[in-house]
Amino acid sequence: MSSRLIEVTEALLEKNDERAAANRELFRRHGVLALNIVSSPGSGKTEFIVRTLKDLHGELRFGVIVGDCETDNDARRLRVTSAPVTQITTGGYCHLEAGMIARAAEGLDVAALDILIIENVGNLVCPASYDLGEDVRIAMLSVTEGEDKPLKYPVIFRSANVVIVTKMDIAEAVGYDADTARANLAKAAPAALRFETSARSGAGMDVWYDWLRARVQTVR
Amino acid sequence: MHEVSIMESALESAEAHARKQGAARILRMGLRIGDASGVVPDALEFAFGAVTDGTMAEGATLEIERVPIAAWCAACNAEFAPPDILACCPTCGAFSADIRRGREMQLSFLEVE
Numbered sequence: 001m002s003s004r005l006i007e008v009t010e011a012l013l014e015k016n017d018e019r020a021a022a023n024r025e026l027f028r029r030h031g032v033l034a035l036n037i038v039s040s041p042g043s044g045k046t047e048f049i050v051r052t053l054k055d056l057h058g059e060l061r062f063g064v065i066v067g068d069c070e071t072d073n074d075a076r077r078l079r080v081t082s083a084p085v086t087q088i089t090t091g092g093y094c095h096l097e098a099g100m101i102a103r104a105a106e107g108l109d110v111a112a113l114d115i116l117i118i119e120n121v122g123n124l125v126c127p128a129s130y131d132l133g134e135d136v137r138i139a140m141l142s143v144t145e146g147e148d149k150p151l152k153y154p155v156i157f158r159s160a161n162v163v164i165v166t167k168m169d170i171a172e173a174v175g176y177d178a179d180t181a182r183a184n185l186a187k188a189a190p191a192a193l194r195f196e197t198s199a200r201s202g203a204g205m206d207v208w209y210d211w212l213r214a215r216v217q218t219v220r
Numbered sequence: 221m222h223e224v225s226i227m228e229s230a231l232e233s234a235e236a237h238a239r240k241q242g243a244a245r246i247l248r249m250g251l252r253i254g255d256a257s258g259v260v261p262d263a264l265e266f267a268f269g270a271v272t273d274g275t276m277a278e279g280a281t282l283e284i285e286r287v288p289i290a291a292w293c294a295a296c297n298a299e300f301a302p303p304d305i306l307a308c309c310p311t312c313g314a315f316s317a318d319i320r321r322g323r324e325m326q327l328s329f330l331e332v333e
Contacts, residue, residue, distance in 0.1 A: 126222035
């Protein structure tokens with residue numbers, strides 16, 4: 001049998017992209033705003049989400065899907081309000097994929113939510129490639145990580161619609177240079193909205209909440 | 221390291237194409253990978269060997285065509301090739317966020333029998 005050549009031009013993550021499109025369609029149908037939060041491990045994703053859940057409890061209906069390689073520690077931390085939390089334990093996978101979100105969403109009453117927060121696995125490389133069907137991708141940068149993080153991982157920062165700087169309450173103690181960080185973010189993520197926050201002190205959180213309130217209206 | 225799951229996905233697509241053509245085996249698989257895709261070609265090569273075992277593509281050759289990053293300078297009305305996506309025009313020095321190529325992650329061809 002002779003060999004033959006087949007020309008194809010297909011995205012390698014075609015299957016993921018199809019599943020992401022189906023997720024997006026589901027979120028649209030129910031008027032749910034989906035956020036995909038990416039960052040390095042330990043940048044304060046969980047703490048930031050916990051604060052947001054507490055402060056906006058009773059005003060907006062949240063659901064959370066949280067991904068980690070192992071343990072359900074984050075899910076337990078996130079169960080501070082009546083908001084439903086689903087843990088995905090990836091078993092070593094370094095990112096979440098759209099199919100995992102589809103399965104996790106089956107366990108949530110999506111129709112009863114205003115906002116679905118997806119806390120991705122802490123990793124600044126792999127999650128960049130995977131569309132989960134989110135409306136907004138949020139990259140976080142904590143003041144302890146170094147102002148040049150966005151320059152070291154430009155692909156993921158460029159893919160974000162919003163960048164949130166976290167742990168601003170300890171910025172001075174760790175010698176965080178806000179001007180340098182802003183300049184670096186302007187290069188890595190020129191189109192992204194920026195927030196500077198502290199989930200511990202609450203500084204900057206009001207600006208974030210105002211934006212969130214306005215953004216959720218656009219998907220209703 | 222997400223190259224294994226990317227290769228699994230690529231293999232799934234490749235096998236579907238090959239079956240549709242009535243092929244029994246995949247001999248060669250071509251990928252197009254941009255330098256700003258966030259994917260490491262060496263890691264893809266490694267993953268390919270691991271995920272193709274026992275499939276239609278067992279023993280197949282992987283060929284990766286790398287796509288250099290191309291950015292656009294609006295001031296000079298010209299394309300340039302920066303080393304990463306933090307692109308500054310070599311002629312006028314202006315920063316550009318307009319990346320025209322280099323993010324590709326595609327299956328480009330298959331040789332089957």
